[in-house]
Amino acid sequence: MNDSQGEPRGGISRRGFLAGTGAATAVAGVTSELAPATAAQPGAAPAHGPGPVLLQLTVNGQKVNTNVEPRVTLLDALRNYLDVTGCKRVCDRGTCGACTVTVNGRTVYSCTMLALEARGMDIRTAENLGGAKLDAVPAAFVDNDAQQCGFCTPGFVVSLRAALDKNPNATPEQVEAALAGNICRCGTYEQMRHAIVQLCKKGG
Ligand code: FES
Ligand code: FES
Incomplete structure (x- = not known):
């Protein structure tokens, strides 16, 4: 028995079947294009995983x-x-x-x-930078109370140490520029500036 659209109830009409197979063919085409090559290409990087x-x-x-x-x-x-x-x-x-x-x-x-x-x-x-002999960078953070929650601090001290290792004579402005990729959500920048000035005076 057909409904008002001419489709059989509980079955598959010719129109539905054609539409369905058309979609399936389209999907099959896409997936085959996206499927990874199974044969190793000469010179290709070795594949790893998916396991450990x-x-x-x-x-x-x-x-x-x-x-x-x-x-x-x-x-x-x-x-x-x-x-x-x-x-x-x-x-x-x-x-x-x-x-x-x-x-x-x-x-x-x-x-x-x-x-x-x-x-x-x-x-x-x-x-x-920690341990028995505290590095000068985290020590300057302690001296200048340059942290609040402390979540950003490990990233800041690693970036700051790297900047001073690269240029021990860096100015505070140059050090600040090197820290442009680090963000402090607590806004402890003023105290960090004091720590940077202290470190630059000491030459890292
Ligand atoms: S956790 Fe990696 S940049 Fe924020
Ligand atoms: S001290 Fe909290 S994010 Fe920097």
Whole structure:
């Protein structure tokens, strides 16, 4: 029995069948275009995963190993697999700088780098500036009360240490420019400026 549109109830009409198969053909065409190549291309980068893959890093001078899925970021590998929690997850999208670490001496937002991209590299986090002998940068933050909640602080001190290592004679303005990728939601910038002036007077 047909309804008012001429379609059989509880079954598939000729028009419905053709429409359905047309859509299916279109979808099949799209998926086959997007399907990854199964054969390895000559010279192509090796494929990893989807299961866990061995990750070897040097973190704050120590060689470490763990297994991570290829989708895991460097930030998550450090925090969740290696218990290195100085780098903070705040925006998780490369806008705030709270997750800043150095990778082979370059400052990097660790939330925007895959852990496997850092394999074999030298990673330094805020923990590297603490310990028994406090580095001059966090010491200047303490002297000048340059933090409130402290979530941004590990990223700031890593970026600031990197800036002074690169140019020990940097002016406060040059250091501030190097910190442009770090944001403090508590607005502790004035106290941080005092810490920067102190560090620049001492030459880092
Ligand atoms: S958490 Fe990485 S930039 Fe904000
Ligand atoms: S001290 Fe709270 S975000 Fe900077």
